[in-house]
Amino acid sequence: MPDDTDRRLLAAVQAGLPLVREPYRAVAERLGLDAADVMARLERLLASGAVRRIGAVPNHYRLGLIHNGMTVWDVADAEVDRLGAAVGALDFVTHCYRRPRALPLWPYNLFAMVHGRTADEIDDKRAAIARLIGDACRASDMLPSTRILKKTGLRIGA
Amino acid sequence: MTATPDALDRRLINALQGGFPIVPRPFAAVADALGLDEDEVIGRIAHLVEVGILSRFGPMLDAERLGGAVCLCALAVPAERFEAVAAILADLPAVAHNYERRHALNMWFVLATETPAGIEAAARAVEAATGLTVARFPKEREYFIGMRVEA
Known part of the structure; x- marks a missing residue:
């Protein structure tokens, strides 16, 4: 688990790195740490998965990706991990999870999120996932988002 | 630059959704790899954040x-x-x-x-x-x- 200094570091950079030539040194100076220590900590946090990645976080809407569809699939429990790995590996799938069903309303156990500039684009992506899953699909649906009601980033405390 | 990303902005966004180097001069490393200038990369990213095309630039955490x-x-x-x-x-x-x-x-x-x-x-x-x-x-x-x- 990250230690207190890691948490201070993450709290300091979660809203963004300083956009300067030496961003890690700038963070280190702000926290009273050594730049090499900051870099070593970030390497460890990346390796452990606490930091998923470092880079640009695009605003999908501002890039024109105004359509998103939560595609959901009912596949046999014995098949879900194999199929989930295959669906998750598609380059246009941004998230892919196994989740519990909520019967009778909700028979689906595999969720894959797709984005697009047009409604047709997300329909095409759904169709491509359907082709990949093939006969293993017992039921499926796609829930396009019709409105963002709330969006705040996840934040950790210091 | 306007609030619409140009071709170079798009190239930067596509190249930088992860893998930002942890080295003393990371923007210089990115610039070298893309054949750009360090300060131009910094300036473009800052602009993309300022106009909201990027929500932010930095680490994505796993809660x-x-x-x-x-x-x-x-x-x-x-x-x-x-x-x-x-x-x-x-x-x-x-x-x-x-x-x-x-x-x-x-x-x-x-x-x-x-x-x-x-x-x-x-x-x-x-x-x-x-x-x-x-x-x-x-x-x-x-x-x-x-x-x-x-x-």
């Missing part, structure tokens, strides 16, 4: 590996109560995202809490505040989170 918890949830909200319920969720700090979707389960939201135990408490708080049953869809397995999009 669960930092001790927190997240859970996808859904509600079947009667049409006449939809706006009122959305307003209730907007005021609950544990609700990180909320989307309207076309389905009997028409409101889909993510609960994010500092501890795993907080999720159940937050779900019950939503139920108490709305009088509706929260369908909980905790992640059982994550296959891959690409999260990258083509700019």
Whole structure:
């Protein structure tokens, strides 16, 4: 688990790195740490998965990706991990999870999120996932988002 | 530059959705790889953040590996109560995202809490505040989170 200094570091950079030539040194100076220590900590946090990645976080809407569809699939429990790995590996799938069903309303156990500039684009992506899953699909649906009601980033405390 | 990303902006966004180097001069390393100038890369990223094309530039954290918890949830909200319920969720700090979707389960939201135990408490708080049953869809397995999009 990250230690207190890691948490201070993450709290300091979660809203963004300083956009300067030496961003890690700038963070280190702000926290009273050594730049090499900051870099070593970030390497460890990346390796452990606490930091998923470092880079640009695009605003999908501002890039024109105004359509998103939560595609959901009912596949046999014995098949879900194999199929989930295959669906998750598609380059246009941004998230892919196994989740519990909520019967009778909700028979689906595999969720894959797709984005697009047009409604047709997300329909095409759904169709491509359907082709990949093939006969293993017992039921499926796609829930396009019709409105963002709330969006705040996840934040950790210091 | 305008608020619409140009070809070079798009190239930068596509190249930089992860893998930002942890070296003393990371923007110089990126610039070298793309045949650009260090200060131009910094300036373009700063502009993209300023105009909101990038939400931010930096680390993306995994809340669960930092001790927190997240859970996808859904509600079947009667049409006449939809706006009122959305307003209730907007005021609950544990609700990180909320989307309207076309389905009997028409409101889909993510609960994010500092501890795993907080999720159940937050779900019950939503139920108490709305009088509706929260369908909980905790992640059982994550296959891959690409999260990258083509700019």
